[in-house]
Amino acid sequence: MTCQDPDILMQDLPSRHPRLQLAVVTETWPPEVNGVALTLSRLVQSLCDRGHRVQLVRPRQLNSDEGTTDQGLEEKLMRGMPIPKYPQLKLGLPARRSLVRTWSYRRPDLVHIATEGPLGWSALQAARQLRLPVSSDFRTNFHSYSSHYGLGWLKKPIAAYLRRFHNQAGLTMAPTRAMAADLINLGFERVRVVGRGIDTRLFHPARRDEGLRHRWGADPDSTVVLAVGRLAAEKNLDLVVSAYEAMQSRDPRTRLVLAGDGPMRAALVRRCPQAIFMGQCSHDVLAACYASADLLLFPSLTETFGNVTLEAMASGLPVLAFDVAAAVEWIAHGRSGWLVRAGDGEAYRAQAMTLAANAQALRTAGNCARVQVSGNDWQQVAGQVEGLWSDLLDRHLKQMPERPIPAF
Secondary structure (H helix, E strand, O other): OOOOOOOOOOOOOOOOOOOEEEEEEOOOOOOOOOOOHHHHHHHHHHHHHHHOOOEEEEEOOOOOOOOOEOOOEEEEEOEEEEEEOEEEEEEEEOOHHHHHHHHHHHHOOOEOOOOOHHHHHHHHHHHHHOOOOEEEEEOOOOOHHHHHHHHHHHHHHHHHHHHHOOOOOOEEEEEEHHHHHHHOOOOOOEEEEOOOOOOOOOOOOOOOOOOHHOOOOOOOOEEEEEEEOOOOOOHHHHHHHHHHHHHHOOOOOOOOEEEEEOOHHHHHHHHOOOOEEEOOOHHHHHHHHHHHEEEEEEEOOOOOOOOHHHHEEEEOOOOOEEEEEEEHHHOOEEOOEEOOOOOHHHHHHHHHHHOOOOOOHHHHHHHHHHHHHOOOOOHHHHHHHHHHHHHHHHHHHHOOOOOOOOOO
8 A cells, every 4th residue: 555545445425415404413512622523523514515404402511602503504502411520521411302392393304413322312212203314423432431440340231222322223324444343243233434534724744833842842853752632541541651651761852742631630640740741732732732743652442433543644643553443444554654453562662662763764654644644534524424314315215104294
């Protein structure tokens, strides 16, 4: 494979479809900073740009939150509550009756559910009551997270709930071929692969900021390693620190920067006080962090996709990751980044050490990474989603009874 040929299969689908009235249900949305909120907002914007009208159903984030109605997007705000350990995020509360009333008054062509919380479950039940076609996203490995919080015994019950949830939808979108295969093996039905796009204007090498590097304590010859995401157990951050320590043993000028926040921050500060903690970053600050670093350390094993992989690559930043999720589908080992067999921490540390003070290898891989993802835009993804929805609507119409459908 060359830098110009991304190693990912994108399904060829029709590009022209009738404009739809869509209801999109999610329990996270910007300005919340996480992969689900960011990627879903990009997809919704692309759908609006293509002429579809979207009713976005989400929890109210602040008491003053009034939602927006603009350019094909109308927000319907619901009750929510803070998520334990993540008070900046909201969990939608059950709202089936409210959604039945709303969708009876103005019936959408299709309901798309992005999250599986109480609000998502309510939307699923309301759509089924009204016999509306439903699609869903599988975006978070909740069942895999349980073992990181001393709740490994919940893994099977959570997986059973997720399977029951998604199998009531007409199709479930998974972000990678490997994830789709895993879900099918777990008994999930009607799974389709839909990749993720990337905003290559936001995430771009031109965002490099030498002043930011100086504030990190890096000189022109320093290697800055970056980790991005929630500071939480499921992100395998102990390996980030130990890989950094291995690199620093070879080159003491190596610097570690962590962008993100979460319940592990205090423990990480104690273990690695010399690291730079950026906290929760805006998208613009995050883009500058990617472009100003030299290597992204991403050892997570619980990702459904791992948006940071594409964000880093688009920024000209090579990635060291395990061969899972987006990394295995997008990184050409040794050319646009480096892959290590999943779970092999020793090999991960060893690969990190070989990259310490190897500026030429990092720079060459970063240039290749940028080229490799440069054509992967959100309009392409939106076109793929349109095709899947077109098939779902056709199937739904064939299954519809001829008698009138009562709203209640």
